[in-house]
Amino acid sequence: xxxxxxxxxxxxxxxxxxxxxxxxxxxxxxxxxxxxxxxxxxxxxxxxxxxxxxxxxxxxxxxxxxxxxxxxxxxxxxxxxxxxxxxxxxxxxxxxxxxxxxxxxxxxxxxxxxxxxxxxxxxxxxxxxxxxxxxxxxxxxxxxxxxxxxxxxxxx
Amino acid sequence: xxxxxxxxxxxxxxxxxxxxxxxxxxxxxxxxxxxxxxxxxxxxxxxxxxxxxxxxxxxxxxxxxxxxxxxxxxxxxxxxxxxxxxxxxxxxxxxxxxxxxxxxxxxxxxxxxxxxxxxxxxxxxxxxxxxxxxxxxxxxxxxxxxxxxxxxxxxxxxxxxxxxxxxxxxxxxxxxxxxxxxxxxxxxxxxxxxxxxxxxxxxxxxxxxxxxxxxxxxxxxxxxxxxxxxxxxxxxxxxxxxxxxxxxxxxxxxxxxxxxxxxxxxxxxxxxxxxxxxxxxxxxxxxxxxxxxxxxxxxxxxxxxxxxxxxxxxxxxxxxxxxxxxxxxxxxxxxxxxxxxxxxxxxxxxxxxxxxxxxxxxxxxxxxxxxxxxxxxxxxxxxxxxxxxxxxxxxxxxxxxxxxxxxxxxxxxxxxxxxxxxxxxxxxxxxxxxxxxxxxxxxxxxxxxxxxxxxxxxxxxxxxxxxxxxxxxxxxxxxxxxxxxxxxxxxxxxxxxxxxxxxxx
Numbered sequence: 001x002x003x004x005x006x007x008x009x010x011x012x013x014x015x016x017x018x019x020x021x022x023x024x025x026x027x028x029x030x031x032x033x034x035x036x037x038x039x040x041x042x043x044x045x046x047x048x049x050x051x052x053x054x055x056x057x058x059x060x061x062x063x064x065x066x067x068x069x070x071x072x073x074x075x076x077x078x079x080x081x082x083x084x085x086x087x088x089x090x091x092x093x094x095x096x097x098x099x100x101x102x103x104x105x106x107x108x109x110x111x112x113x114x115x116x117x118x119x120x121x122x123x124x125x126x127x128x129x130x131x132x133x134x135x136x137x138x139x140x141x142x143x144x145x146x147x148x149x150x151x152x153x154x155x156x
Numbered sequence: 157x158x159x160x161x162x163x164x165x166x167x168x169x170x171x172x173x174x175x176x177x178x179x180x181x182x183x184x185x186x187x188x189x190x191x192x193x194x195x196x197x198x199x200x201x202x203x204x205x206x207x208x209x210x211x212x213x214x215x216x217x218x219x220x221x222x223x224x225x226x227x228x229x230x231x232x233x234x235x236x237x238x239x240x241x242x243x244x245x246x247x248x249x250x251x252x253x254x255x256x257x258x259x260x261x262x263x264x265x266x267x268x269x270x271x272x273x274x275x276x277x278x279x280x281x282x283x284x285x286x287x288x289x290x291x292x293x294x295x296x297x298x299x300x301x302x303x304x305x306x307x308x309x310x311x312x313x314x315x316x317x318x319x320x321x322x323x324x325x326x327x328x329x330x331x332x333x334x335x336x337x338x339x340x341x342x343x344x345x346x347x348x349x350x351x352x353x354x355x356x357x358x359x360x361x362x363x364x365x366x367x368x369x370x371x372x373x374x375x376x377x378x379x380x381x382x383x384x385x386x387x388x389x390x391x392x393x394x395x396x397x398x399x400x401x402x403x404x405x406x407x408x409x410x411x412x413x414x415x416x417x418x419x420x421x422x423x424x425x426x427x428x429x430x431x432x433x434x435x436x437x438x439x440x441x442x443x444x445x446x447x448x449x450x451x452x453x454x455x456x457x458x459x460x461x462x463x464x465x466x467x468x469x470x471x472x473x474x475x476x477x478x479x480x481x482x483x484x485x486x487x488x489x490x491x492x493x494x495x496x497x498x499x500x501x502x503x504x505x506x507x508x509x510x511x512x513x514x515x516x517x518x519x520x521x522x523x524x525x526x527x528x529x530x531x532x533x534x535x536x537x538x539x540x541x542x543x544x545x546x547x548x549x550x551x552x553x554x555x556x557x558x559x560x561x562x563x564x565x566x567x568x569x570x571x572x573x574x575x576x577x578x579x580x581x582x583x584x585x586x587x588x589x590x591x592x593x594x595x596x597x598x599x600x601x602x603x604x605x606x607x608x609x610x611x612x613x614x615x616x617x618x619x620x621x622x623x624x625x626x627x628x629x630x631x632x633x634x635x636x637x638x639x640x641x642x643x644x645x646x647x648x649x650x651x652x653x654x655x656x657x658x659x660x661x
Contacts, residue, residue, distance in 0.1 A: 010649075015586050022586070030333050030348070033347075045607070050336070050603075050604040050607065051333060051347065051348075054332055054600075058329045061322060061325055062326065065323070068649075079585050079586070081585060085375045089374060089553070090578065093570060097557075097567050097570035097571055100570070105558070109558075112553060113550045113554060116549070116553050119375075119378035120378055131550060131551070139554060143558060143562075151562075
């Protein structure tokens with residue numbers, strides 16, 4: 001519930017600085033790529049022309065954002081990263097992706113539900129197990145029986 | 157007479173069994189996703205985007221549009237009962253939740269349903285009246301004019317987005333660059349593909365939207381606990397009925413909200429979110445006693461709701477007549493139409509009258525269905541809100557993963573959605589809004605194409621944009637809007653800085 005309240009306050013100087021630097025890095029990377037494509041002329045623009053303009057604009061705006069941060073007093077305010085949900089959801093989705101074609105949608109769905117349940121602050125094992133079974137059934141009915149999508153069901 | 161013919165055509169299309177079914181599915185699922193905390197309208201539209209690949213374009217568009225306004229109807233339920241600030245219904249919390257705590261949740265739910273219906277109906281009428289003439293005018297536009305329109309769309313999205321304009325500007329440009337991934341149509345040169353064959357066709361907007369809005373939202377909200385104040389058994393038939401004074405206070409607010417929403421809906425970048433905020437602000441300023449606001453004033457609930465729905469409908473005018481999206485949801489819809497080989501623009505209504513008028517009639521059907529869902533069946537949704545979020549998010553995650561895989565039967569897309577989910581979470585931490593990025597994704601390739609075409613027409617003379625009256629005046633307006641936006645934000649920053657330094661002394 002804190003998220004939307006945060007979204008309306010002004011970003012901190014630290015958020016501006018990190019955001020600005022990342023923007024510059026992104027723009028710089030894109031520019032280096034764009035310059036490797038033919039530029040063409042103003043009359044007949046090559047594939048590199050437009051991305052190069054965009055990248056330069058992004059770099060300029062990134063510099064503006066970073067400078068804006070340096071103008072302000074740096075409050076020692078940490079950017080709070082909640083690692084647990086990021087890591088568990090990443091592992092869950094990666095597991096699903098790796099299992100889907102090799103083992104089929106049934107084991108992949110079970111893995112996805114069980115692993116992603118760990119992202120919650122409190123683990124309720126029985127609830128997760130029941131949810132995994134119910135979800136697998138629902139997925140089977142919706143995607144295999146009703147929509148008849150060409151998915152591997154189970155392949156041990 | 158012509159209008160009646162169009163109406164008849166629309167009724168013919170919308171009342172086929174298939175389209176009725178997809179309209180029903182769209183509004184019901186949209187409502188469901190709207191009620192569920194942590195899934196918004198954008199996530200709802202992108203999760204169901206793959207389904208549209210398997211059905212005809214009119215059915216697909218009807219379903220996606222139904223998801224959009226259905227989610228707006230649904231979001232208000234969570235706002236009133238649980239104080240959940242959904243993106244489209246953040247301001248409804250301010251007075252809706254106090255009403256619920258005073259035991260007037262039923263009245264709030266009933267009146268917002270009526271407000272939604274009013275806003276939508278007026279919005280639909282505005283589309284029917286204004287879309288065809290706007291398209292007719294747009295037919296005379298040439299490449300430089302379109303270039304200018306896309307620039308106006310960009311500046312609008314920067315000016316009206318939430319948060320800092322500098323950040324929104326960066327996000328639009330980043331979106332545009334990501335939109336360029338793939339094979340360049342004119343030169344067949346692969347750009348930003350990193351040697352991956354699948355990237356030659358670009359990255360699907362559905363994958364990006366599901367990552368930035370779906371997965372990122374789940375990461376940010378996982379482990380989130382909340383408590384419900386209202387039980388389903390508290391919402392009785394009798395509790396829904398407003399008193400005479402409620403009705404007297406609410407109807408002018410609904411009318412004003414509808415007007416504001418209809419106006420804001422057609423502006424690029426504004427969409428339903430800004431319309432509802434404006435609706436609330438205006439009510440508070442007009443009120444004889446502004447102190448009632450925040451304590452359960454009914455005007456503060458109905459005006460933003462009417463505004464959000466009117467804006468949601470009128471945003472289809474620029475989307476369908478100019479091909480310029482007004483918010484991330486219409487951007488995803490445009491993406492869906494383009495995959496179907498239909499490019500929305502001034503020719504759209506003339507070339508596909510069945511889709512356009514069918515969609516319009518389906519809006520009416522969908523809104524009636526939503527009123528039915530919300531008045532006789534409101535207890536169902538109240539009950540849904542008691543399902544804990546840690547049960548819901550794995551369910552949503554499963555649908556995202558399977559949905560994204562079915563777009564191209566590609567495992568790579570699942571990893572991409574994860575990547576964009578993590579990027580989206582990082583953006584949220586650094587306070588970058590994902591909405592302008594999605595708009596940029598659609599606008600980027602358009603801007604490049606119009607720029608190139610204009611340059612060929614003018615023999616490489618960039619002054620062409622200012623010599624043509626239409627493009628010239630649109631560009632001047634864009635420049636004024638942009639200058640005004642940055643000036644305003646600069647002034648606000650300056651004031652905040654001064655307040656900070658004087659507070660330190």
